[in-house]
Every structure is written in C-alpha cells, then in structure tokens.
Amino acid sequence: MGGNGGSGTNADKRPNELLGSWFVRSGWSKGELARQVNRRARQLGANHISTDTSRVRRWLDGENPREPIPRILSELFSERFGCVVSIEDLGLRAARPSPSTSSVDLPWTGPQTVALLGEFSRSDLMLARRGFLGSSLALSAGPSLIEPMQRWLVPTPGAPAVPEPDSPLDSRRPGRLSKPELELLESTTRMFRQWDAQCGGGLRRKAVVGQLHEVTDLLQEPQPGATTRKLFKVAAELAELAGWMSYDVGLQPTAQKYFVLALHAAKEAGDRPLGSYILSSMSRQMIHLGRPDDALELIHLAQYGSRDCASPRTQAMLYAMEARAYANMGQPGRTKRAVRMAEDTFADAEEWDEPDPDWIRFFSEAELYAENSHSFRDLAYVAGRSPTYASLAEPLMRRAVELFAKDGEHQRSYALNLIGMATVHLLQGEPEAGTEYASRAMTVAKKVRSERVNNRIRKTVDTAVRDHGDLAAVVDLTEQLAVDLPDAEAV
Template sequence: MGGSGTDGTNAGKRPNEQLASWFVRSGWSKGELARQVNRRARQLGAHHISTDTSRVRRWLDGEQPREPIPRILSELFSERFGTVVAVEDLGLRAAHQSPSVSGVDLPWAGPQTVSLLSEFSRSDLMLARRGFLGTSLTLAAGPSLIEPMQRWLVPAPAADHADPPPPARRPHRLSKAELDMLESTTAMFRTWDAQSGGGLRRKAVVGQLHEVTDLLQEPQPAAISERLFRCAAELAELAGWMSYDVGLQPTAQKYFVLALHAAKEAGDKPLGSYILSSMSRQMIHLGRPDDALELIHLAQYGSRDCATARTQAMLYAMEARAYANMGQPGKCKRAVRMAEDTFADAGLDGEPDPDWIRFFNEAELNGENSHSYRDLAYFAGRSPTYASLAEPVMQRAVDLFAVDAEHQRSYALNLVGMATVHLLKREPEQAMDKARQALDVAGRVRSERVNTRLRKTVDTAVRDFGEVPEVTDITELLAKKLPETAEAV
C-alpha cells in the first residue's frame, strides 16, 4: 500500500462530508481528481503516489491520506474555486510543520530573512516547474496571515550600526557603481514585467534575487547592507508579483512575505506599504476582501507619515477595491474620492517618487477606480447603475493605456474590464469588440492573469448571450489564439 498515500487508519471512520461538499461542487469525477492528484504529485517529485478512483472513494468515505496528498488537494481545490481552501476545510489533517519553514509567521530578523530568501529562491530556480517548492507551501489567509504581518509595525530592537569587524577573508565590498547597477537592473525588470507580463522574465528576477542574498551573506557596511536589503525587497516583491501574474499563488505569497521582511530590514516603510498592497491585491483575486482590507489598513497605518502622495493614492484605490468586493458602496466611494484627491497632490510635495510606484499614473488610477465601481455592480446583482458609473472611468483608462507602450498588460486588463462593463449593461456586441482588442494585446503579453480574465469574460458572454454572432466568433477566435497551455517559468 506504499503508493496509496494513506495512513491506513480505518477504524471508526465516518464519511468526510466537508471533502464531499467541495468535490461535488468542483464538477470533477473521481477519475479526474485522481489524475490531477497524480500529476501534481509528479510535479512535486512524489513519484510514489499512485491514486485511482477507488482511493478517492475511500477519502470521501473518511480515510485520511498521508502527506503530501492533503496539501495537493488543498492546492487543487483552491485553484478550482479561486479562493483559499485550507487542508482543514477539506476535513483532512494537516501535517505539523515548523511555522518558520512552512508558513508566513517568520522571524523578523535580518540573518533569518537572508537565509530564507536564499533558500526559497534557490529552490524556485532548481524546481522551475509550476512553482511548487515543496509540500509545505500553502496559502495563508485570515488570522494566520494578518497577525504575523502586523508585526511589521513593531519597532525593531536597537542595533549597533557600526561597521562589522574585518572578517578572516576579504569580502567583496560593493562599489557605488555596482550598487547603482543592481538598482537599475531591478527597475529594468519591472519595466519588462509591465510590458510583457510575468511569464517571460520571472526566473531572471529570481536569479537576481538569489545573487543579492549571496551579497547580503557577506559582511557589508551598514549603509550598503541597507541598500542591498531594499534591493532584495524590491526583487522579492517583483518575483511575487510575477508569480501571481502567472497563477502561482502560494509562491507569490511567500515572496511577498519575505519582501516585507527585507523592507523592514531596509527601514523602508513606504516600500513595505507597497508590498502589503500587492498582498492585498492577491487576496481580492482569491476572494478574500476582508483580508485585503486588513492588509491595506496595515500599509496605510505604517506609512502615513512618510509615503508620497502617489503611494497614498494607490493605497486608497486598493482600499476602494476591498470595500467594493465587500459590498460596501459608501466606504468604497469615499476611498475612490480620497484616491482622486490625493493623486492630485502627486509631485507637489517635492518628494521624488521611488521607481516602484511610478506605474501608478492617471491611467492606473482610473483603471482601479473603475474596477471598484464594476465590482460594486457585480456585488449588487449586476447593477446597471454602478456599471454606468464604471463605464466613463474605465474608458478613460483604456484611452490612456492605448498610447502607453510600457504598460501593455494593464491595457489588456482594462480592455477586459471594459468588456465586463458592457456585459453588465447588456451590450454584448460592444463587449466582444473590447474582448477582441484585449485578445490582440494578450498575444503580446505572457500573463495567465490576462488570459484567465479574458476566458472568464467570454464564458460569461456565452452563458448570457450565446446566440449573438459576435459572441460565437470571439469564442472560436479565443480557442484558436489562446489555447489553455500556459506554463509558468
């Protein structure tokens, strides 16, 4: 029975109603679930796993599988439903693992941060397939995510910032020119991501991050160490963002968490707030707007006295997105107004914006705010009122992105957003026109996030307006131009 992945405990077992509920809603057959478990196990290197329909039936009957199967099932159902489905939600027992290794509750200390970043990036580079970095990697949500992140606000203990004593061997002391080049390379990676999506440069970013952690493991003067931690934080955030963009959600979250730790070591609160906003965006994507709001409020509280107006405007826009997905129109509209008013002050405070927030221009502001109105429309039962509020703001975003060659992924996402607004207004012909334009851009952008949203929008059109010729045409074109074969790199 070694290949079954079960613990052999059958005495007194009862049907697993929780697992059965998720299984029925998934629409999978027992054979399909078995095939997916086996495929995922092979990706993890767990070649001893050999599941079949009878084994799935035993799980549903109450048999407890051994690791890594519970975590594999958690991953599969999370991906299927677009939300976090924990091992416990499936009525299964999670393996007891050290939080510092398996979770997001990591020690807030420089040496441990460097060690974890080095280990994680090395594992990512070595596996280089679907982002599975071991059976311990799962998504955190709720208090298990929020409570550790709150420690970002706790002041670090006073440290001796004097240069360390000379080591036994002479380390590689970075020159200012070398540090400048590292930082400019990070900015270049960020530009490539915006132009081409996360699928083309992700491994290069992870490799650069690993190189920076190597430098951090050598004795460095305090000022150089701070710049290296800031560079590591930016690269880890970008690696997380690219992982999120190609659908590797647990990998993305782990990079975001490590990025926040590195930002704290750098003493860069605005950068930390930006990383928390990326985590918030991921939580909205995963259907966890309450968690998203908690993360944004942490970001706002931690950086309110030091972030530029542009950064604060971005945080207000993300706050609006969270409120929209919670179905709170009053608070959403207030946050939208705050984003607009604060953005009007961008550049007037005399403080230069860091490169990582440069993306948040007028087009991005309009895009975020229009998506908030669009999300409110869905929450309010496909409300035409909120759809009408979204339309002119979304159109403004689309017009601005159309002449912005640097942000092609955002252009595609807003074209898809405009298509969803037209569907809400029951205008399928206009919706499919925008979807067709988005499909053209998607062909130039390697982003599973764009592809998934485009497919979902067309699926909605088929369900609601399947008889409209434009819908039939785009369905055939989508199958031809965008087959579901995307793989993360």
C-alpha cells in the same frame, strides 16, 4: 503510483464527503477537474502528474493523493469559489511543513531574514526543476496573516544598531561592493520590473528569483552599514517582484511567502514607503482570493505605517486599493469616499518636487482610472450585477483602456482593462460590445505570459456563454478562445 498521485494505502477508505461537497458545488465534471489539475501541475513543473477521471473518482471515494496534488486542489477550489479553501477543508491529509518554509509568522531580525530569503529562493530554484514547487506551502489568511504583519511597525528589541553612512565603523568593514555595482543591481531590478509589466510574470520569474538569491549571498558578507541597507532594499524589491510574478502565474502560496519576506527586508532597509507598497501587493492578492476584510486590514496597516513619509503617488495608490477592498465588502459609501481620496491625492502628485521610487511609477493616470473603475465594477458584482455601479465604472475603464493603448509598455494592464471593459458591458446587458473587448483582450494576452490574464478571459467568456450563449458573437468568441488560449492539454 507517483505519476497518478495515489497514496499507496487505501485500506478502510471512506468517501471523502468534504471533497465531494466542494466538487459538487463547483459544477465541474471529473474530467474537467482532472484536466485543471494536470494543467496546474505543468505550470508548477510537476510533469510527472497525469490525472484522469478514474483518479478523481478515487479521491472522492477516500483515497489521499500525494503532494503536490492536495495543494493544487486547494488552489483550484480557492480560485473557483473566491475564498481560501484549505487542504483541511477538502478533507485531505495535510503534510506538516516546517515553520521555516511555510509559516508567515517569522522572526523580525536581519540575519534570519537573510537566511530565510536565501533558503526560500534556493528551494524555489531547485524544487521548480523537480516539479514540487509550492508543495510544502499553505496560504495564510485572517488573524494568522494579519497579526504577524502588524509587527512590521514594532521596533525589534535588542537589535544592534546599523552604522550610519558616515560612521567610522564603516571604514573598519571592507565592503566588497562598489557604488557602480550597487547601481547596477538597482538598474537590473528596474529592468526586471519593466519586463514584468510588458511580458507578464511567466517569462522572467526564475531570473528574478536567481537575482534575489545572489543578493542574499551578498548580504551574508561583511558590508558597510549604508551598503547593507541598500542591499536589503534591493532584496525587498526583488522579493516583492518575485511574489508579484508568482501571483501572476497562479502560485499563490509562493507569492505570499515572497511578499512576507519582502516586508521583512524592507523593514531592515528602514524603507516604510516600500513596506507599504509590499503590503498593497499582499492586499491585492487577498482581494483576488475573496478575502476583502484581510485586504482592508493590510491596506490600513500600510497607510498607518507610511502616512508621514510616503509620496502623494504612493498614498493615492493605497487609497485606490482601500476602495477596492471596500467595494468587495459591499460598502458603496466608503468605496466612493476612497475613490475620491485617491483622485484628490493623485492630483497632488503633479506638484510633488521629489522623484518617486521606481516601484511606484507604474501608478500612472491610466492605473488610477483602472483601479477606480474596477472598484465600481466589483461593487456592481457584489450588489447583484447592478447596472448602476457598472455605469459608474464604464467611463473610467474606457479612459484607462485609451491611456494603456497609447502607453504600449504595460501590455498586461492593457489586457486586464480590456477584460474589465468586457465585463462592464456584460453587466450593462451589452453582449456585443462585451465580446468585442474580450476578443481584443485575447489578442493582447497572446503576447503576455500571465495566467491571471488568461483566467480572467476564460471567466469572462464563461459569463458571456451563460448569459448569451445563443448570440453569434458569443459563439465566435468561444471559437477564438479555443484557438488563442487553448487548455494546456490541447496544445
């Protein structure tokens, strides 16, 4: 029974009309949904899951599958429809996870942040091996997400003061970490970030989670105030990176939880620019999940919280993400204004005489072109596949592709922008050029372990087949897809 995800009690079953409605609108066959569930289960390490068409039929007939299948179905339908489709929306019985492991509304205190970071990273490492990663998590959206995040800027009442670096209190607290050891932790985080950019989130995610867990252990030991702040900063960067890698491989609830914990750690570190960067990652996830209104709230919170302390490069990145949110909301005037602000503010970064933190160095000229081109591309889709906005995206996207090709290090970004060029050409009614860029993207994708990249390629190929299925170049592209990026079941 466990291998098929059945509930074990089927008395008085009634057809699950909610699940049936989502299923019909998805356009999937029962076999296709079964294959997607199996593929996602294997990504989670849940190798005991083996679903087939008869099992899908039972779910539609009213059988309640065991975890993690309800969570998997929620993620699959959320991605299919570009919005959060909860377990309740699917008419499936939801488990009652404990607030300590599932909620994003967490206490903003240092000791509890350390405890929750340690608990969650340990669970991630342990449960991933047993095949239940993410089964107790649910995505938060709307007020249940935004309102807790707004407390990022609220001073914590009654919080004990953290000793200043030169405080006499520091000398009374024997810290275990030396300065070279702290620098090694920081350099290791930078190395993980480079690996992620080059190889995708799938290859080093567990290593990052393991390092995060080690840092939380250090935070539970007596340390001088300055050391504690630096450790919280390292923990915030590692938690954000663990969240980003989880997002990249499709573990959306897990990613959100890490982002939230990262924001808590950044607050303890007193690093508001880092907090704004974490909020931008959360915003990007909300755009991916079809929640641009939530994305805009998060970006505005990030801008408000770091307006007097973030570097021009960081502020330019926030403007670019603001443009993405407005574009997905179908607001061209505000999109164009935010794009201009991103460009103007990025120009100021060239004259900035202070070194940027490592976490924002990714936001290069190539990334600026990429984000702004994606804003116009997204606007084209929202406006009913508008060739006008696609034509605004095309030169920016082309420049991003050229710069990432020269860069050689950010392979995932290179692949994503090749896909972006493919979609722009498809929007402009140029399928031959679109298939050429999609083919190049597949070649790069084979070097990167990123489910996000793979899914975008599959969706782009689906679009090409739908609109130009008889074209020889599109037929060749589908054959390349079957060879280069086969479904897990075909491997």
